Amino acid sequence: MPYIVTESCKGVKDKSCLSVCPVDCIYDSDEEDMVYIHPDQCIDCGLCEPECPVNAIFTDMDLPEEMQEYVEINKTKAEELMNKS
Numbered sequence: 001m002p003y004i005v006t007e008s009c010k011g012v013k014d015k016s017c018l019s020v021c022p023v024d025c026i027y028d029s030d031e032e033d034m035v036y037i038h039p040d041q042c043i044d045c046g047l048c049e050p051e052c053p054v055n056a057i058f059t060d061m062d063l064p065e066e067m068q069e070y071v072e073i074n075k076t077k078a079e080e081l082m083n084k085s
């Protein structure tokens with residue numbers, strides 16, 4: 001049950017979530033307009049969710065239907081950024 005970052009992060013990206021994640025599984029890059037959570041590294045601690053000022057973070061169970069595409073987007077992008085770093 002990993003956590004998922006969704007479109008509200010776009011243009012905000014204040015990185016509050018990055019500073020509380022105990023396993024550093026939230027990935028950012030200057031070229032990206034949002035951050036992404038690596039689903040295989042997230043330990044479901046939930047610490048990031050209340051930190052987000054725009055409620056962009058959901059568990060995959062609570063993810064609204066219209067945001068389902070972000071499951072794949074987080075996985076693909078986090079993997080890509082992880083391999084770059």
Ligand code: SF4
Pocket residue numbers: 003020021022023024025026037041042043044045046047048049
């Ligand atoms: S739920 Fe915990 S481990 Fe997963 S991204 Fe958020 S802070 Fe990191």
Ligand code: SF4
Pocket residue numbers: 005008009010012013014015016017018034035051052053054055056057
């Ligand atoms: S706290 Fe929310 S808006 Fe800020 S970077 Fe994380 S997901 Fe994006």
